[in-house]
Amino acid sequence: xxxxxxxxxxxxxxxxxxxxxxxxxxxxxxxMGGSAVLTDVVPSKTLIATAEWLTVTEQAGELGIxxxxxxxxxxxxxxxxxxxxxxxxVRLAAKQSKDIRTRLEREGVTIISGTGRIDAxxxxxxxxxxxxxxxxxxxLELETDIVLVATGATxxxxxxxxxxGERILTWAQMYNLTEIPEHLVVVGSGVxxxxxxxxxxxxxxxxxxxxxxxxxxxxxxxxxxxxIEAVFRRRxxxxxxxxxxxxxxxxxxxxxxxxxxxxxxxxSHCLVAVGxxxxxxxxxxxxxxxxxxxSGHIKVDRVSRTRAFRVYAAGDCTGVLxxxxxxxxxGRIAMxxxxxxxxxxxxxxxxxxxxxxxxxxxxxxxxxxxxxxxxIDGAITRLPITRNPRAKMLGIKxxxxxxxxxxxxxxxxxGVVVAPRASELIYPxxxxxxxxxxxxxxxxxxxxxxxLTGSIAEAARTLxxx
Numbered sequence: 001x002x003x004x005x006x007x008x009x010x011x012x013x014x015x016x017x018x019x020x021x022x023x024x025x026x027x028x029x030x031x032m033g034g035s036a037v038l039t040d041v042v043p044s045k046t047l048i049a050t051a052e053w054l055t056v057t058e059q060a061g062e063l064g065i066x067x068x069x070x071x072x073x074x075x076x077x078x079x080x081x082x083x084x085x086x087x088x089x090v091r092l093a094a095k096q097s098k099d100i101r102t103r104l105e106r107e108g109v110t111i112i113s114g115t116g117r118i119d120a121x122x123x124x125x126x127x128x129x130x131x132x133x134x135x136x137x138x139x140l141e142l143e144t145d146i147v148l149v150a151t152g153a154t155x156x157x158x159x160x161x162x163x164x165g166e167r168i169l170t171w172a173q174m175y176n177l178t179e180i181p182e183h184l185v186v187v188g189s190g191v192x193x194x195x196x197x198x199x200x201x202x203x204x205x206x207x208x209x210x211x212x213x214x215x216x217x218x219x220x221x222x223x224x225x226x227x228i229e230a231v232f233r234r235r236x237x238x239x240x241x242x243x244x245x246x247x248x249x250x251x252x253x254x255x256x257x258x259x260x261x262x263x264x265x266x267x268s269h270c271l272v273a274v275g276x277x278x279x280x281x282x283x284x285x286x287x288x289x290x291x292x293x294x295s296g297h298i299k300v301d302r303v304s305r306t307r308a309f310r311v312y313a314a315g316d317c318t319g320v321l322x323x324x325x326x327x328x329x330x331g332r333i334a335m336x337x338x339x340x341x342x343x344x345x346x347x348x349x350x351x352x353x354x355x356x357x358x359x360x361x362x363x364x365x366x367x368x369x370x371x372x373x374x375x376i377d378g379a380i381t382r383l384p385i386t387r388n389p390r391a392k393m394l395g396i397k398x399x400x401x402x403x404x405x406x407x408x409x410x411x412x413x414x415g416v417v418v419a420p421r422a423s424e425l426i427y428p429x430x431x432x433x434x435x436x437x438x439x440x441x442x443x444x445x446x447x448x449x450x451x452l453t454g455s456i457a458e459a460a461r462t463l464x465x466x
Contacts, residue, residue, distance in 0.1 A: 001017045001022040001024045001144060001145065002024075002116065002146075003017075003025070003026045003147075004115075004116040004130070004148070004151060005026075005028060005034060005148075005149065005315070005317075006028030006030075006033065006150075007035065007037070007150055007324075008036050008324040008325075009148075009315030009328060009330055010148065011032060011100050011331075012328040012331045012332055013148050013150065013332060013334055014104055014109045015107060016332045018104075018107045018109055020336075021339075022146075022335075022339060025109075025142055027114055028111065031094075032097050032098075033100050035153075036324050037093055037096050037100065038093050038097055039093075040172065042096050043089045044174075044192075044195060044196070044356075046093070047086075047174075047199055048356045050088075050199075051198070051200075051203050051358065052358055053078075054078060054203065055202045055358040058395075059395030059396075063395050080203045080204060082203070086176075086178065089175050112140065113135045114132050114134035114136075114138075116131070116142075118149075118283060119288070120287035128145075128147055128309075129141055129143055129144075145310065149280075149290075149298060149312070149317060150313065150315045150317065151278070151315075152278075152279050152315055152316045152317055153277060153317060154277055155171055155272075156274050160246060161247060161270070164250060167250050167254060167255050168250060168270050168272065171192050171196065171273055180205045181200065183208070184206070184269050184270070185210060185248075185255070186200075186209045186273060187271065187272045187273065188210070188211075188274045189212070189213065189217065189218070190218075191355050193211075193273035195355065198232065201232065201236065201237045208239075208240060208265055208267065209239045210240050210244070210259070211239060211242070212244040213241070214241060215241065216232065217355065220361060220363070221361070223402070224361045224363075224416055227359075227398060227399070228355075228418075230398075231359070231398055243259050243260075244260045245257055245258070254267055254269070255268070255270045276316065276322065277295075278295070278316060278319065280296050280317050288311060289309065290311055291308075298313040298317050300312070300318050300320070301345075302333075303334065303343060303345055304330045304334035304346070305337070313330075314331040315331070323351065323353055329346060330346060349366070349433070350430070350433055350434045351364070352427075354423040359396075359419050360419065360422035361416070361418050361422060362425065362426035363415070364433050366378065371404060376413070378407055378413055378414075380402070381403050381462045382459075383400060383401045383455050383459050385401065385418070385419050385452070385455060387455070388455045389449075389450040390451050396420060399419035399422075400416075401415070401456055401458075401459045402416040403415045403460060410439050410440060410465055413433060415433070415459075417456075425452055425453060429442075442460040443464065445457065
């Protein structure tokens with residue numbers, strides 16, 4: 001087994017393959033964990049964790065908490081030291097990468113630092129060759145029965161907004177900053193743009209968010225997106241809706257962001273967060289018979305197979321769903337299928353996702369839009385989090401729990417949670433959706449009083465059909 005790419009799809013697949021008795025090589029050029037661990041998920045969520053501490057203090061006065069005054073009249077307010085924050089971010093990402101490498105090596109997986117390319121030819125025995133160029137410049141040749149491509153994606157770069165790593169940045173370069181930006185412009189209001197905009201706004205930077213759509217997070221639950229945009233504006237962020245960046249230029253001591261309507265926004269830094277592109281060039285996919293879409297994504301079925309003989313693919317390079325959890329599951333499914341173990345095809349209806357804004361947005365299953373359009377015959381309930389006694393005690397004023405059920409059977413088919421730590425609160429709803437529990441079964445589980453999960457049970461009770 002040769003796995004090209006050591007991100008979540010690659011290293012989780014390696015563990016499964018090794019467990020099932022395969023001899024596994026992983027080829028990774030950046031470091032184990034890939035961009036998810038080194039430049040994307042782990043570092044960004046570590047940065048956001050720091051910002052979260054600062055947003056928690058918003059309600060301190062209401063809870064009776066104040067700060068002693070500092071010297072020279074300093075009121076003693078909390079502030080972030082970006083140099084310390086970013087050094088911690090980089091340190092934790094490196095440690096996570098090292099931990100993954102240690103685990104794989106302990107299990108017997110061979111790791112090669114370098115890049116791999118699939119040979120177009122297949123031997124008479126059905127094996128393939130992988131040509132590897134190591135980071136030390138060596139050329140290796142590996143013969144393998146199965147290939148898994150898990151090369152991930154890289155930040156999309158606009159021709160009119162070339163990143164320089166100092167003032168014009170991609171999401172992978174944000175950890176170069178050693179000071180809070182004097183003014184940060186974020187181009188792109190999808191998940192990545194919203195998360196970084198919210199985090200730097202909480203860290204104390206003036207932020208302008210350029211959104212080409214009517215609202216931020218255009219692909220998410222409408223009520224959740226509207227709430228987050230309202231929170232952004234309340235915290236002082238400037239949101240430019242229905243605005244599109246035409247160009248980003250480096251100028252003395254900063255940047256100019258030119259919009260298509262002629263306006264120019266001057267700032268100290270600009271983050272261009274307009275999605276990613278699959279890292280599929282130059283690894284011999286087309287020559288090996290792998291079907292690739294016009295966007296560069298590898299086409300796979302629900303067990304991660306490509307159209308090429310004994311070649312599988314997993315993760316962001318497939319364009320199925322850009323989540324580390326989905327990449328990991330695709331990688332595991334590929335190995336279970338390739339090695340003859342019991343396997344269920346990937347079911348995207350059971351994938352829980354989270355946006356790490358403050359408050360967080362967690363979702364699972366069908367959407368309200370699908371129900372309202374008539375595509376799905378479902379019932380909807382929504383409870384504001386402010387009704388929850390635990391939320392009152394914690395000073396939480398923004399958020400809600402939304403639950404969807406099948407109108408005829410009462411089965412839980414989806415949900416949305418907008419609240420602090422929604423990524424944790426979505427779990428019981430995810431279990432209900434995955435295990436096809438009814439709203440009555442969910443409602444009749446004991447919850448702690450007081451607790452935020454009590455709102456999930458309450459939402460389920462409102463969907464009870466007598």
